[in-house]
Amino acid sequence: MTDDVSASEPGIAAIGAYTPRLRVDAAAFEEAWGRFDAAGVQAKAVPEADEDALTMGVAAAQRALDAAGRDGEAIAHLAFATTTPPMAEEDLTPRLASVLGAPADAATRTLTGSTRAGAQALAGALDAGPWGRPAEQADSIGLVVVADSPRGAPDSEIEHAAGAGATAVVLAPDGAGTVVDRAAHVESAPGSRFRGAGDAETTGLGITQYDREAFTTALGGAADSLDADLSGVDAAAVQSPDGKLPYRAAGALGVDTETIAAGETVSHLGDTGAASAFLGAASAFDDGAERVLLAAYGSGAGANAFVVDGAVPVSAALSGEDQLSYAEYLRRRGEITTGEPEGGGAYVSVPAWQRSTPQRHRLVAGRCPDCCALNFPPGGACRDCGGRPDAYERVELPGQGTVEAVTTIAQGGAPPEFVEQQSRSGPFLSAVVALDGPDGGGVSVPTQLLGDAEAVEIGTRVEATIRRIYEQEGVIRYGFKMQPVGRRR
Secondary structure, three states, X not given: XXXXXXXXXXXXXXXXXXXXXXXXXXXXXXXXXXXXXXXXXXXXXXOOOOOOHHHHHHHHHHHHHHHHOOOHHHEEEEEEEOOOOOOOOOOOHHHHHHHHOOOOOOEEEEEOOOOOHHHHHHHHHHHHOOOOOHHHOOOOEEEEEEEEOOOEOOOOHHHHHEOOEEEEEEEEOOOOEEEEEEEEXXXXXXXXXXXXXXXXXXXXXXXXXHHHHHHHHHHHHHHHOOOOOHHHOOEEEEOOOOOOHHHHOHHHHOOOHHHHHOOOOHXXXXXXHHHHHHHHHHHHHHOOOOEEEEEEEEOEEEEEEEEEEOOOOEEEEOOOOEEOOHHHHHHXXXXXXXXXXXXXXXXXXXXXXXXXXXXXXXXXXXXXXXXXXXXXXXXXXXXXXXXXXXXXXXXXXXXXXXXEEEEEEOOOOOOHHHHHHHHHHOOEEEEEEEEEOEOEOEEEEEEEEOOOHHHOOOOOEEEEEEEEEEEEOOEEEEEEEEEEOOOOO
């Protein structure tokens, strides 16, 4: 594809990037195993017990939409890519669309099974856009969300490198970034990295030279198919299973190692799977790069390459703030926890939960038509006037509030449905929060509160974030929790 063809494609309006706050470093693995097998990785990001690919993707998407100055109602095309979907079989784009407030008729795509799934999602979105009827195209956007949290056997190179993170790309006709060239290449190279049906851990045959050749040949083939001159790129964001392999592909890609270093995140985030090259691109644009090569690879083997020009706005949360020991890391991964106790917790049927998703996903309250008080959830008698209106006015709350009461749920004190979370993450905070109304006023709700007890008190300002609430009947329940403003989203 040449620069002339790119003029008909939507541009990149903004990029959002998110990584968990938790980190574990190479020294923790060396102390536990006597070695650390992830070459070039100094530390890696670790999801909290209530984080997964979907929640990280939501955080990245919200950042991207904010950076682009758009909201979910403008989404006409929504793609979600990951190799680690929280549910092996269930389309998660409806949940993603629900949280973001995307229209019910938005085109949705889910891609998985390869670490180049994000690149394939981006290529598909570019092929599909612009979207909507001609009169609506200027306001319609595409959103590509790429999130991953790979894992391997505890003593494997893959597990030692495995990190976590998410990126979201907003595509719009007026985007500041332009995909001036893109190409793909496939080579048959089975066994370089794979995960069998029903397995939770990724593995490989460990044939070093074979893996290197598959990697460099696929990426080099994609780069060779580009018409753009790669000697002028400011950064090359290359798929990074570890900290050395991207540099071995420098010659095949036609760039130098300094250019690859300008787009790498693996040294401090680890192998972020399908999100790897996208996080590298986000980091590079955030550092001021204006011409970036994004080169994604998936074992099997195939590669996609994109050349992006422009000063793309970025909203990123890539720094780590909480360091874990190796034992704490194993707890977060669920390796040494027992799960929910027999008997289960308070039962909420899936249909009942589904009816409350507007409240749990987007904080939709109801305004009483008689006294104008906010009710959350809407329904039944008004909490202020006691009236029973036929219908409440639908009101979406801004997502911030003030702590009115807070307590720590210590070890052994959690309701059964939250025991798994507590055993992995430790004691957690439960609070009553006065959620702000859109035009003044507010409404009090009970919620979990993220953060340390020492950093939260009555009067602390907090904001909503989406996390896993619990799993029941094999179905993951997602909803809002609150966290101190500015902590992380």
